[in-house]
Amino acid sequence: MGDCAGVGPELALTCAAIPEVTERCTPVLIGPRRILQRISEQLDLALPSSDFRSSQWDGVSAACWDVGEIECDEVTAGKFNHRTGLASFVAVDAAITETLASRLDAIVTGPIQKEAWHAANVPFIGHTELLAERTGTSDYSMMLTSDVISCVLCTIHIPLADVVGSLTRESIVRAIRLGGAALSRRLKRPARVAVLGLNPHAGENGLLSHGEEESLIGPAIEQARGEGFDIVGPLPPDTAFTPAMRDQVDVYVCMYHDQGLIPLKTLSFDDGVNVTLGLPIVRTSVDHGTAMNIAWQGKARSTSMQRAIEMAIDLVG
Ligand SMILES: NC(=O)c1ccc[n+]([C@@H]2O[C@H](COP(=O)([O-])OP(=O)(O)OC[C@H]3O[C@@H](n4cnc5c(N)ncnc54)[C@H](O)[C@@H]3O)[C@@H](O)[C@H]2O)c1
Numbered sequence: 103m104g105d106c107a108g109v110g111p112e113l114a115l116t117c118a119a120i121p122e123v124t125e126r127c128t129p130v131l132i133g134p135r136r137i138l139q140r141i142s143e144q145l146d147l148a149l150p151s152s153d154f155r156s157s158q159w160d161g162v163s164a165a166c167w168d169v170g171e172i173e174c175d176e177v178t179a180g181k182f183n184h185r186t187g188l189a190s191f192v193a194v195d196a197a198i199t200e201t202l203a204s205r206l207d208a209i210v211t212g213p214i215q216k217e218a219w220h221a222a223n224v225p226f227i228g229h230t231e232l233l234a235e236r237t238g239t240s241d242y243s244m245m246l247t248s249d250v251i252s253c254v255l256c257t258i259h260i261p262l263a264d265v266v267g268s269l270t271r272e273s274i275v276r277a278i279r280l281g282g283a284a285l286s287r288r289l290k291r292p293a294r295v296a297v298l299g300l301n302p303h304a305g306e307n308g309l310l311s312h313g314e315e316e317s318l319i320g321p322a323i324e325q326a327r328g329e330g331f332d333i334v335g336p337l338p339p340d341t342a343f344t345p346a347m348r349d350q351v352d353v354y355v356c357m358y359h360d361q362g363l364i365p366l367k368t369l370s371f372d373d374g375v376n377v378t379l380g381l382p383i384v385r386t387s388v389d390h391g392t393a394m395n396i397a398w399q400g401k402a403r404s405t406s407m408q409r410a411i412e413m414a415i416d417l418v419g
């Protein structure tokens with residue numbers, strides 16, 4: 103359910119009561135139950151009565167799993183702190199343990215507040231880094247995806263000033279492989295992959311760059327082409343997302359976080375899904391954050407969470 107001071111709990115409660123969701127899966131809401139109860143009462147949302155750990159649970163109806171010790175008087179709507187950060191971290195960590203042990207089939211994460219994890223001394227920036235560590239995965243990537251656009255990232259949660267130094271031919275090839283394979287599986291045909299340049303106008307043959315398109319991105323494209331991927335690029339990033347270009351592209355390989363997530367969230371904020379590619383388990387997420395400014399008010403739209411659940415079900419197969 104993500105950070106309990108944010109919109110995650112109300113979205114989890116809402117989705118766990120949607121017939122299209124419960125017809126296809128058994129939702130288990132993981133986090134502090136007393137906070138879920140308080141929000142369910144405040145917003146008149148149904149609270150699953152079953153307990154995931156109880157021998158009485160039928161294994162079919164939606165359930166709660168009370169993880170992350172925190173008292174109601176320690177949480178205020180819209181105010182994260184180290185306690186909410188720790189509670190959300192232990193819930194995700196518990197979900198990973200259960201999924202690795204096949205007691206859960208997939209993880210759908212609600213939004214966490216990265217600063218709250220940091221305040222709680224959690225040594226991971228976000229879910230993606232935690233999942234990679236816990237599953238022992240080095241070849242992973244973040245993809246945000248919807249029916250109209252998909253973007254896979256070569257670098258993830260790092261400052262812009264560190265992007266150039268972090269980009270490697272291998273990180274670009276990895277993103278092409280993971281994103282290309284994910285879209286090929288979904289579309290049941292070879293995906294059309296577009297790799298973006300790093301610099302304005304893709305460097306314009308070195309005029310506006312330090313040669314990254316020629317020395318790094320071009321060779322990565324050639325390597326992946328040799329592996330059979332259908333690729334164009336490096337494309338000038340500013341025109342890569344026009345409607346005409348989007349008609350010809352199934353997945354964009356983006357050099358840094360905002361290069362991909364600005365177009366994705368502009369076009370698909372309400373139904374975008376974040377998928378961690380490369381893991382041995384299925385993990386999807388909402389594409390939005392904790393939305394502290396509207397938490398516990400019943401204003402948050404649940405469509406991204408619902409799409410994330412549906413995609414997780416599809417990926418489990
Ligand atoms: N999956 C995740 O865990 C995840 C994803 C993105 C951001 N975050 C974290 O969330 C925190 C806040 O990030 P932010 O403020 O940049 O972005 P945000 O997505 O929380 O909020 C941006 C704007 O969108 C609105 N909004 C967000 N979700 C909405 C919803 N479901 N319905 C209606 N309106 C919604 C908010 O009210 C706000 O005006 C940060 O700590 C960030 O790192 C977490």
Ligand SMILES: N[C@H](C(=O)O)[C@H](O)COP(=O)(O)O
Pocket residue numbers: 214227228229230231363376387388389390
């Ligand atoms: N980069 C993601 C986004 O903007 O949607 C978000 O920070 C979530 O990251 P994790 O899934 O690693 O928590």
